[in-house]
Amino acid sequence: MAIFIIIIFFVILLPFLDLEEKNNMGEIAIIGSGTMGNGIAHLFALHNYKVALVDTNPDLLSLALNNISKNMERQVLKGAVTEKQKSEALSRIITTTDLNKAVNQVSLTIEAVPENFKLKEEIFKELDKITHPETILASNTSSISITKLAAATSRPDKVIGMHFMNPVPVMKLIEVIRGYNTSEDTIEKIIKIGIDLNKTPVVVNDYPGFIANRILMPMINEAVFALQEGVAGVKEIDTVMKLGMAHPMGPLQLADFIGLDVCLSILNVLHNELGNPKYAPCPLLIKMVAAGNLGRKQGIGFYNWNKKLEVADAFQK
Numbered sequence: 001m002a003i004f005i006i007i008i009f010f011v012i013l014l015p016f017l018d019l020e021e022k023n024n025m026g027e028i029a030i031i032g033s034g035t036m037g038n039g040i041a042h043l044f045a046l047h048n049y050k051v052a053l054v055d056t057n058p059d060l061l062s063l064a065l066n067n068i069s070k071n072m073e074r075q076v077l078k079g080a081v082t083e084k085q086k087s088e089a090l091s092r093i094i095t096t097t098d099l100n101k102a103v104n105q106v107s108l109t110i111e112a113v114p115e116n117f118k119l120k121e122e123i124f125k126e127l128d129k130i131t132h133p134e135t136i137l138a139s140n141t142s143s144i145s146i147t148k149l150a151a152a153t154s155r156p157d158k159v160i161g162m163h164f165m166n167p168v169p170v171m172k173l174i175e176v177i178r179g180y181n182t183s184e185d186t187i188e189k190i191i192k193i194g195i196d197l198n199k200t201p202v203v204v205n206d207y208p209g210f211i212a213n214r215i216l217m218p219m220i221n222e223a224v225f226a227l228q229e230g231v232a233g234v235k236e237i238d239t240v241m242k243l244g245m246a247h248p249m250g251p252l253q254l255a256d257f258i259g260l261d262v263c264l265s266i267l268n269v270l271h272n273e274l275g276n277p278k279y280a281p282c283p284l285l286i287k288m289v290a291a292g293n294l295g296r297k298q299g300i301g302f303y304n305w306n307k308k309l310e311v312a313d314a315f316q317k
């Protein structure tokens, strides 16, 4: 009889215990609603998390929500998501310019503001002050030291890198970066969330560029040098790498896709922090960023994204 009562007790109570666990990890805030921030919000919302998406610019928040809705619609048309899942996911996202309000209740924050150490450091200082002491503070940085960001807080054990790939809803990898003082408990929680999001988390140590960009960015930089030196044109360079190396996209198209400003910032981090001239950004890349030609998000980079991916005028022969 006692065993029977215990079984009934667990059968009735377990779903609630599980719900409690889900709710605990189920509220997150994303800071920065650009290319990556809106993709991360999209992903978490589709996986039943309540998401607060924060940006300093309200127009960009409207644009982000619009992009998320359009991208989910694409998934509906492909049959990957139902109309109901889409509308429920959208209803789980709130957008705000009020950081305090956004991070009030959350167990996890993911920072996705531009690749600038001072900006990110300020945000981590502020988050440390205004979030619950148990909240995990993650950064989606492509290259900036997690250990340095952690040092701006009083909880370095709860600071971690959660490096999503672009486009976030599609790409399977999350590069999880262990800062010098990140605890095993924090790593385990982030791995669990990654698996819950149907991604593959891979843990790496904190060195500039981690693994993904330490290897990818020198290749992109070399492609820009080859273009600058006239070894080949944009299409030729990308075709050699696509057909010859089985890359799904050539390095110049990928650079446009990532954002040339983001590529330049990452190369600067690699160059400054590893101190090796092999990482020095190509002058052509520096010039294009100075000219405001940032790739897909702005319309023109190596390609003209407004003209179905024609090579940009500057690189037409």
Ligand SMILES: NC(=O)c1ccc[n+]([C@@H]2O[C@H](COP(=O)([O-])OP(=O)(O)OC[C@H]3O[C@@H](n4cnc5c(N)ncnc54)[C@H](O)[C@@H]3O)[C@@H](O)[C@H]2O)c1
Binding pocket: 031, 032, 033, 034, 035, 036, 037, 054, 055, 056, 057, 060, 111, 112, 113, 114, 115, 116, 119, 123, 140, 141, 142, 143, 163, 164, 165, 166, 257, 258, 259, 262
């Ligand atoms: N673009 C990529 O392919 C890619 C891939 C992986 C990682 N990352 C990393 O993700 C981060 C974001 O990159 P992105 O491409 O999304 O940049 P982005 O420029 O598209 O978006 C950044 C957003 O942050 C907002 N922002 C700026 N200051 C803010 C503040 N103080 N508070 C709140 N929001 C603020 C901006 O208004 C903008 O909307 C960077 O660290 C980048 O290195 C980028």
